[in-house]
Amino acid sequence: MSYRGMIAEIVTITGNKGEKVEAYYARPSGPGPFPGVVLIHHMPGWDDWTMEAVRKLAHQGFACISHHLYHRFGPGTPDDLAAKARSAGGVYDDEVVGDVKGAMDFLRAQPGSNGKVGMIGFCSGGRHTFLAACRLDGVDAAVDCWGGNVVVDDPTQLTVQRPVAPIDLTDGLKAPLLGLFGNEDKNPSPAQVDTLEAMLKACGKTYEFHRYDGAGHAFFAAERPAYRVEQANDGWQKVYAFYRRHLA
Amino acid sequence: MCSYITEKAEIFGSAKGAGGWSNVTAAHVYFDHPFHASLDHALSIDFMSGDTTRKVAVEMSAESARALVASILAALETGEKEHA
Numbered sequence: 001m002s003y004r005g006m007i008a009e010i011v012t013i014t015g016n017k018g019e020k021v022e023a024y025y026a027r028p029s030g031p032g033p034f035p036g037v038v039l040i041h042h043m044p045g046w047d048d049w050t051m052e053a054v055r056k057l058a059h060q061g062f063a064c065i066s067h068h069l070y071h072r073f074g075p076g077t078p079d080d081l082a083a084k085a086r087s088a089g090g091v092y093d094d095e096v097v098g099d100v101k102g103a104m105d106f107l108r109a110q111p112g113s114n115g116k117v118g119m120i121g122f123c124s125g126g127r128h129t130f131l132a133a134c135r136l137d138g139v140d141a142a143v144d145c146w147g148g149n150v151v152v153d154d155p156t157q158l159t160v161q162r163p164v165a166p167i168d169l170t171d172g173l174k175a176p177l178l179g180l181f182g183n184e185d186k187n188p189s190p191a192q193v194d195t196l197e198a199m200l201k202a203c204g205k206t207y208e209f210h211r212y213d214g215a216g217h218a219f220f221a222a223e224r225p226a227y228r229v230e231q232a233n234d235g236w237q238k239v240y241a242f243y244r245r246h247l248a
Numbered sequence: 249m250c251s252y253i254t255e256k257a258e259i260f261g262s263a264k265g266a267g268g269w270s271n272v273t274a275a276h277v278y279f280d281h282p283f284h285a286s287l288d289h290a291l292s293i294d295f296m297s298g299d300t301t302r303k304v305a306v307e308m309s310a311e312s313a314r315a316l317v318a319s320i321l322a323a324l325e326t327g328e329k330e331h332a
Binding site for chain 1: 282284302
């Protein structure tokens with residue numbers, strides 16, 4: 001079932017340490033109840049594709065919100081703030097987790113909420129999704145789309161912003177996890193996906209991984225050469241089905 | 249690639265963007281997902297005024313970047329000979 005009518009707008013949520021954070025919020029029109037999804041944008045920033053993905057999930061019946069991870073580097077346009085965030089070495093993991101918690105609280109406080117909240121993230125947002133799902137209570141389903149650096153092979157890659165490899169937090173994961181990966185991706189590589197899967201198994205977690213041949217990184221990105229229509233269509237269907245199972 | 253790796257160069261010069269001409273003091277250079285170019289990875293250069301104000305941004309393919317480097321070096325070589 002899809003929902004043709006929707007309301008999409010910019011809202012303000014209360015993020016880490018009470019900071020006000022801009023967010024793009026779209027939900028089906030009507031009283032609901034609707035499950036919520038926090039969508040964590042990719043490294044290039046809070047861009048048009050992010051907004052499209054939010055609306056795509058709203059079209060499928062989810063109240064979806066994506067907050068601007070780089071808001072602390074503002075004011076400025078999303079692309080300028082993405083450049084500033086990169087130059088500064090990225091956002092702090094603690095701030096990411098605090099902001100995601102704020103977005104989850106926002107969704108649950110809406111009158112049309114069914115009380116369930118999932119997460120999804122792409123690229124660096126996939127890492128953020130795994131990280132936040134391991135550290136936060138109240139996540140009902142998490143979707144990691146090709147999150148890089150969840151597995152850190154070289155400890156020198158750990159920084160003050162990202163001091164821990166998220167895989168080391170796997171034991172804290174409480175939500176079922178869906179992972180989508182391209183077998184031609186280099187970050188995460190298929191070997192790193194194997195390592196993550198082995199850890200999830202060892203920790204007894206509920207997970208579902210789908211690995212796509214003929215796809216690399218970011219194969220949902222319809223405006224880039226990385227787009228793979230067949231794999232992307234299948235991947236989105238996997239996301240909807242996963243959420244319908246766990247967020248209903 | 250989500251690498252956060254950024255090469256930074258101090259420069260002395262000017263750049264023209266939407267706001268007109270201004271001084272630039274640094275160039276931030278990286279090869280990662282672009283914001284705008286239809287590429288999976290792009291060589292991006294942000295010409296900065298101070299450490300945080302981006303005056304001009306460009307994103308290009310790796311091949312374009314290598315061609316640009318060659319052109320810069322060639323222009324410097326011929327120009328410096330001409331003006332020596």
